[in-house]
Amino acid sequence: MPWTSTNRIYAKPSSSGEGTTPVAPQKARAATTAAADSGGRFELSDHGYGKSSVKLLHVHRDGEFHSIREFEVSTELKLSSESAYIVGDNKEVVATDSQKNTVYVLAKKHGIKTPEEFGAVVVNHFLYTYRQVQEAKCHIIEYPWERLQAGGPHNHAFIFSPTATRWCEVSQTRHEAVLVKSGLRGLRVLKTTQSAFVDFVQDEYTTLSDAAERIFSTVVDAEWTYDSMRTADFDNAWLTVKDAILDKFAGPADTGIYSPSVQHTLYQAEKTVLEKVSEVTWIRMTMPNKHYLNIDVSKFPANVTKGDPRHYIYQPIDKPAGLIYAQLRRRPKSHL
Ligand SMILES: O=c1[nH]c(=O)c2[nH]c(=O)[nH]c2[nH]1
16 A cells, blocks of 8 residues: 555554564673673664665656656664674674665655655655664755746756755654654845844943844754644645745845844744644754944045945855754643
């Protein structure tokens, strides 16, 4: 049966059935470890292995009308056995080459509706095909292709539009629900007015003046998780986050929206996401304050700089940048 988000993505696996045979008991693992390290001086405190950046293009041909999505998929497995590390026994190792093949095979078999749902297909496959897999993770980056507009939407041509990169990470531990985290990276924006920063601490360390008017530029990173008991419309959620960030940064086309600080603009965007997408449990955003400094032209002789008063010149500063972040979550419902 083909995978669909509605029938399986958040299905908590039952403790009986395919692939749920109990894993090697702790004692047996400890014995193997002890044999390889007779002094018992060390223990593996973490391990995992997988294939990184398996690139694939998914083309869906619906008659003349074709759709594409391009991805970079990374897989990671954590085995219940430590033998491959401790004693060099590969019996339980699902080769990273096989993990790569699995990504291609599952994409061919199920298609890719959204990266989040495909990630769930991948982690489910590893957990329920190999009983030695204790935990599976799948990280997916999507390349930002958009349908080309040629008077109207083109049937089969696309344009690379790197406004922001979409990614997700799907993970599942045996007998637990699928966890889905999604993200947006590198959304770079700038506005030339409607931004201020005033009334901050003034003391012997302060040289910055109040700015009632300044350039505001940032490169937004955001990540958020979904309530694991509910199925979300992942494409719609991602677009809603992107739109909320742009809306709270830019505001209406003619008047804009006032920003008293990066902090407040960031909070407004996060609040909008939690209001609009009920399946999102929390969202974390980072907004570096990419500084553009006023050039003090008063230092030059007036006759040198005199010209059209509509020209303003700023100095873009690469580093340092202010680093501003916040995570907003829903308060637990009160039982009163
Ligand atoms: O929006 C801002 N928040 C700050 O905390 C800060 N600090 C600073 O130097 N400039 C700014 N701008």
